Amino acid sequence: MIVEHEEFRTYVLSRGTALLRVANQLTGNPCDAEDLLQSALTKTYLAWDRIKDRSSLDGYVRRTMVNINISWWRRRKFEEFPSEELPEAPPQHDPRHWHDELEQALDRLPARQRTAIVLRYYEDMTEPEIARTLGISVGTVKSTVSRGMAKLRGDLVVSATEPR
Incomplete structure (x- = not known):
């Protein structure tokens, strides 16, 4: 035991x-x-x-x-009940919206970039582990993750400035 x-x-x-x-x-x-x-x-x-x-x-x-x-x-x-008064409007940058936007931005990435980012940041794999998994060099992993993150940052900044 x-x-x-x-x-x-x-x-x-x-x-x-x-x-x-x-x-x-x-x-x-x-x-x-x-x-x-x-x-x-x-x-x-x-x-x-x-x-x-x-x-x-x-x-x-x-x-x-x-x-x-x-x-x-x-x-x-089932714990939600109707009331006479409307609640305050949610904050403009609700974390749940960011989650949806991030998922959509990830979906727009090329497959290799998306895979490398998910393995690196969601699965917490090291660059050598990702390289072995994908059958590419560590340098390619680094550049792929870097380019993908740059696209995500740009995509998320643009979507954050667009009106909802």
Whole structure:
């Protein structure tokens, strides 16, 4: 049992940062993302001895986060009640809009740039790991990520100045 505890601990230490980024993408809120990841990891720990394919752990945790987030969303939906007064207008730069804009901007990138950026910043892979995964040199990874990030910055600046 101690071996399983240590194996789970090692998994969380190695993949926690990347999984937190996924949780943040799902919730759009850092505090909710931490709660979501903690809940998903708790469920994963409880199912640890039933998960035979350790290479699919990330997929299992991500699917768990999606399911939990949907349940939370449904629960919050029923907590909303109509009122006589309209609430204040949301801030102009709502983080959820930024998330949507980022996703759209990523979709507009060429496939290699999008893949390299997702592997680097969503999956927290190093440049050598990305190079091995994509079968390209480390220098190509660096230039591809750099060009892609420049396009994203330009795209997001333009979309932020356009009226909604």
